[in-house]
Amino acid sequence: MLGFVGRRIIYLVPVLLAVTLLTFFIASLLPGDLAYAMLGDQATPDKVAALRHEMGLDLPVIWRYLHWLGDVLQGNLGRSFRTGETVADAITGRLPVSVELMLMAEITGLLIGIPIAIICAVKQGGAFDRIATGIAFGKLSIPAFMVAILMIYLFAVKLHLLPATGYVPFAEDPIGNIRGFILPALTLAFGEWPVLMRVLRSDMIATLQEDYIAMAKAKGLKPWRILLVHALKPSSLTLVTVTGINIGRLIGGALIVETIFALPGIGRLLVTAIYARDFIILQGVVLFVAAGFVIVNFIVDLLYAVLDPRIRHGRA
Amino acid sequence: MAALDLSIDTASVSPVRKRRFGNLFLIAAAWIVIVFVAAALANILPLPEPDHMDIGGRRLPPTAAHLLGTDNLARDMLSRLIFGARASLIVGLLAPVIGLGIGGALGMLAGYFRGRLETLIVGSVDVLLAFPPLVLALAVVAYLGQSITNLTIVIGFLSIPAFTRVARAATLSLAQREFVTAARALGATHLRILVRELLPNVFLPLLAFFLLAVAVTIVVEGALSFLGLGVPPPTPSWGSMIGEGRESLEFTPWLAFIPAVTMFLTVLAFNIVGDTLRAITDPRQGAL
Numbered sequence: 001m002l003g004f005v006g007r008r009i010i011y012l013v014p015v016l017l018a019v020t021l022l023t024f025f026i027a028s029l030l031p032g033d034l035a036y037a038m039l040g041d042q043a044t045p046d047k048v049a050a051l052r053h054e055m056g057l058d059l060p061v062i063w064r065y066l067h068w069l070g071d072v073l074q075g076n077l078g079r080s081f082r083t084g085e086t087v088a089d090a091i092t093g094r095l096p097v098s099v100e101l102m103l104m105a106e107i108t109g110l111l112i113g114i115p116i117a118i119i120c121a122v123k124q125g126g127a128f129d130r131i132a133t134g135i136a137f138g139k140l141s142i143p144a145f146m147v148a149i150l151m152i153y154l155f156a157v158k159l160h161l162l163p164a165t166g167y168v169p170f171a172e173d174p175i176g177n178i179r180g181f182i183l184p185a186l187t188l189a190f191g192e193w194p195v196l197m198r199v200l201r202s203d204m205i206a207t208l209q210e211d212y213i214a215m216a217k218a219k220g221l222k223p224w225r226i227l228l229v230h231a232l233k234p235s236s237l238t239l240v241t242v243t244g245i246n247i248g249r250l251i252g253g254a255l256i257v258e259t260i261f262a263l264p265g266i267g268r269l270l271v272t273a274i275y276a277r278d279f280i281i282l283q284g285v286v287l288f289v290a291a292g293f294v295i296v297n298f299i300v301d302l303l304y305a306v307l308d309p310r311i312r313h314g315r316a
Numbered sequence: 317m318a319a320l321d322l323s324i325d326t327a328s329v330s331p332v333r334k335r336r337f338g339n340l341f342l343i344a345a346a347w348i349v350i351v352f353v354a355a356a357l358a359n360i361l362p363l364p365e366p367d368h369m370d371i372g373g374r375r376l377p378p379t380a381a382h383l384l385g386t387d388n389l390a391r392d393m394l395s396r397l398i399f400g401a402r403a404s405l406i407v408g409l410l411a412p413v414i415g416l417g418i419g420g421a422l423g424m425l426a427g428y429f430r431g432r433l434e435t436l437i438v439g440s441v442d443v444l445l446a447f448p449p450l451v452l453a454l455a456v457v458a459y460l461g462q463s464i465t466n467l468t469i470v471i472g473f474l475s476i477p478a479f480t481r482v483a484r485a486a487t488l489s490l491a492q493r494e495f496v497t498a499a500r501a502l503g504a505t506h507l508r509i510l511v512r513e514l515l516p517n518v519f520l521p522l523l524a525f526f527l528l529a530v531a532v533t534i535v536v537e538g539a540l541s542f543l544g545l546g547v548p549p550p551t552p553s554w555g556s557m558i559g560e561g562r563e564s565l566e567f568t569p570w571l572a573f574i575p576a577v578t579m580f581l582t583v584l585a586f587n588i589v590g591d592t593l594r595a596i597t598d599p600r601q602g603a604l
Contacts, residue, residue, distance in 0.1 A: 018443040026452075029459040137591075141584035143535045145542045145555075146576045149562055157566050249448055256450075256539055260562075270451065274458040274545060286455045294446045 004305050012298050019294060020072065023287045024065050027279065077284035082276055087284030090269055097167070098265035101258070102250040104185035106243060109192030114239075117197045118227055121204035133201075136194035148187045148260045155183055165262040184261040188254050192246060199242050203235040210234075237307055244300030248293045341592045344585035351582055355401040363395040367550040387571055388560055396552040397578055403553040404582065407468050407537040412529035414472025415479040420522050422476070423483025428491050428510055438484070441477040449474050453536065454545060462548040467540065471533055482525045486518045520597040527590030531583045538579055554579040 035051040052058050059067070071078070077087035120129040156164035162183050170177040207213065208231055216226045255267035262268070266285065273281040354361070368391060376386040385393050419441075426437040453470050460466045490496065491514065499513050540546030541555030549556060554575040561572030 014439075015443055015446055019446055022443070022447070026455055026459055029456065137587070138584060141531065141535075141580055141587050143539055143583075145539055145558065146580065149558065149565065149572050149576065152562075153565055153569055153572075157569070255454070256543065259543060270454065271543060271545075274454060277458075279459075282455060282458060286451060289451050290447045293448050297446070 005302060008298060008301055012294070015294055016291060019290045020069055020287065021065070023283060023290060024068060026286070027283050028061070072287065077287070078280040080278050080281045082278045082281075085281075087281055090281060091266065091285065091288050094264055094266050094269045097263055098250065098254075098258070098267065100170075101181060101184055101188070101254065101263060101265060102247060104181050105188035105192060105250065105254070106247060108185055108189035109196055109246075110243065112189060113193035113196035114200060114232075116193070117200035117204060118232070120197070120201045121208060122227065124205055132197070136197055139191070139194040144187055144191050144254065145256050145260060147190050148184070148257055151183045151187050152260075167263050180261075180263070184254070184257045184263060187257050187261075188250070195242060195246075196239060199238040200235060203238050204231060207231045207235040237304065240307065241300055241304055244296060244303065248296030248300070340588055344588035347581055347585040348589065351401050351585075352405065354398045355405050358395075358398045358402060361398065363398065364392040366395045366399040366552045367391060385570070387557070388564055393571070393574060396557060397554075397575060400552040400554045400557055400575065401578075401582075403464060403541070403547045403551060404534050404537060404555075404579070406464060407471065407547075408530045408534040408586075410468045411472035411533045411537075412475055412479075412526050414469065415475030415529060416522060416526050419476040419479025420483045420518070423480040423485075424487045424510060424514060424518060426480070427484040427487025428506070428514065434484075437480065441480045444474070445477045450536065450539065453540065454543075457540065457545060462545065464547055464551070467537060467546055471536055475529055475533070478529065479522065479525065483518055483522060486521050487514055490514055490517050521594070524590055524593035524597050527586050527593060531586035531590065534579065534583050534586070 035048045035057055049058075057064070075088060077091075079086045080090065116132050120132050123129055152164040155162045163180055164183065166176075167180050168176040213226060213231060216230050221230075254265075255271060257263075258265045258267040259271050266289065270282065270285045270289070273279075273285060378385045387393055387396065422437050422441070426434040453474060456470045457466055460470070496509060496513055499509050504513070537546055537553070538555030538558070541553040542559040544556065544559060546555055547553035557575035558572050558579070561568070561570075561575065564571055
C-alpha cells in the first residue's frame with residue numbers, strides 16, 4: 001500500500017507543477033500586458049513602466065514564473081487590484097457555499113440514482129429499465145443551464161414555491177439558507193444521477209451474475225437483503241470513483257449554476273472576476289480549482305486502491 | 317455540467333444500440349440536415365436581419381411578419397434562431413476537427429510506436445485532463461478575448477485529450493493484428509502502415525466519437541454564450557438567446573424556451589447519430 005501511495009505521489013508532483021505552469025502561461029495570452037489592463041484609461045508610458053517594474057513584469061518570464069511559484073507555495077496568491085481583497089481570502093470566503101452546494105447535489109444525485117440503478121439491474125431489459133436508460137441518455141443532451149431555467153420557471157415563477165435567487169448565510173437564517181440551495185442542488189443532481197445510475201447499473205448487472213448471489217438465493221435469503229447487503233457493496237467501486245470525480249469537478253463550484261442562482265461560491269467568484277477583468281483573482285481561482293481537481297482525483301485513486309486490492313498490486 | 321469530458325463509456329446505456337439504423341436514427345439525421353440547410357441558407361431565406369430592431373415590436377407573439385415573434389430588443393426570433401445555428405454549428409463542428417486532427421494523430425502515434433513516445437503523449441494529455449475544462453475554456457477566452465475564432469481554438473484544444481485516448485485505444489488493438497504484421501513483413505514503412513493500414517480502421521470509431529464531441533461542443537459553446545462569455549453580441553447564438561430570454565422568464569418564457577428546445581433537439585440528434593455509429597463500430601459490442 002505504501003509503495004502504491006509513493007508511486008501516486010511521484011506522479012502527483014509533476015502534474016501539479018504542470019498545472020501551475022499552464023495557469024501561469026495562460027495569463028501571458030493577455031494582449032498587451034497586465035500593467036495596461038490594471039491601469040486602464042490612465043495608462044501612460046511612464047506609469048506603465050513604473051508599474052511593470054514594481055510588479056516585476058520587466059523580469060525574464062522564467063524568473064517571473066519561479067517568483068510567482070515561490071509566492072504560491074507560501075500561500076500568497078496575490079491581491080485583487082480592483083477590491084484589494086487577497087485571493088486567499090476571496091477563496092476561503094466563498095468555499096463553504098460551493099461545498100454546501102456540492103454536498104447537497106451529490107447526496108440528492110445518489111438518492112435518485114442508486115434506487116433507479118438497482119431496479120434497472122434487477123429487471124434488466126424490462127420496461128422500467130428501458131425507460132430509465134432512455135431518460136438517462138436524453139439527459140446527456142440537456143445542459144445544466146437549461147435545467148436551471150426550467151427549474152426557475154416551474155418552481156419560482158409558476159408555483160412560487162422556492163426562491164430563484166437570494167443567498168442567506170446559514171448562521172443568519174438556516175431554513176432560508178437551505179431553501180436557497182434546493183433549486184441549484186436539484187439542477188446539479190439532475191445532471192449527476194444519470195451518470196451515477198449508469199455506472200452502478202452496469203456494475204450491478206455484472207455482480208448479480210456471480211456465483212455467491214446464486215448461493216444467497218439458494219439459501220432463501222430475502223431479495224432486498226441480497227441486493228442491499230450482498231450485491232450493492234461490491235458493485236459500488238466505480239460509483240465511488242465517479243462520485244469522487246464529480247466532487248473534484250464541483251470544487252470549481254458549479255460555475256453556471258452558481259451564476260444563475262446568484263450563489264456566492266467559487267464558480268461565481270471566477271465568473272465575476274472575468275466580467276470585471278480582475279486577472280489576479282482569475283489566475284488564483286483557476287490555480288486553486290485545477291489543483292483541487294488534481295488532488296481530489298489523487299485521493300479518489302487512493303480510496304479506490306483501499307477498496308480494491310487488485311489495484312494497489314497493479315493487477316487490475 | 318459534463319462540459320468537455322467526453323466519457324468514452326456511453327456504452328452502458330444506448331436506446332439505439334440494437335436497432336442500428338432505426339427510425340430514431342433517421343429522424344435525428346433528418347433534423348441535423350434541416351438545421352444545416354437552414355444555417356447555410358440563412359442569407360438567402362426571406363428573413364429580417366438578425367440584429368434588426370423592429371421599432372415598437374418588443375416581445376411580440378408570433379405574427380405573419382415574425383413567425384416566432386420578437387425578442388427583448390424587438391429582433392426577429394426565427395431569424396436569430398437560424399443565424400444562431402451558424403454559431404453553434406461553426407464552433408460545434410470546427411472545434412472537434414482540431415481535436416480529431418491533432419488528438420487522432422497523437423493517439424495513433426502513441427498506440428503504434430509505444431515506448432517513450434507513448435509515455436510522453438499520454439502524460440501531457442493527462443495534464444490537460446487535469447484541468448476542469450469549462451474553467452480552462454473560460455479563463456483562456458477571458459485572456460484572449462471573445463470571438464468565434466478564439467472559442468473554436470480553445471474548445472478544440474480542450475478536446476484533444478479525448479480524441480487521443482480513443483485513437484490510441486483503437487490503434488493499440490489494431491497494431492497487433494495480422495494485416496499489420498503482414499504489411500510489415502512485406503517491408504512497408506511505418507508511415508505506410510499508419511496511413512494505409514491503420515488509419516482506415518481507426519477512422520470510423522473516431523468519426524463516431526467526433527459526432528458525440530460535436531454534441532458536447534455545442535453544449536459548451538451554449539454555456540459560455542449563455543454566461544455572455546462566448547460568442548460576442550450582437551451575433552446571435554442559441555446560448556446567448558437563452559441567456560437573454562431568462563431575463564423575461566416571467567412574462568415571455570418562450571424567448572428562452574424556443575432556443576433551448578432547438579439546442580436540445582440538435583444536441584440530442586448528434587448524440588443519437590454518434591451513438592448509433594459508435595455502437596456499430598465498437599468491436600466490444602459483439603461480446604456484449
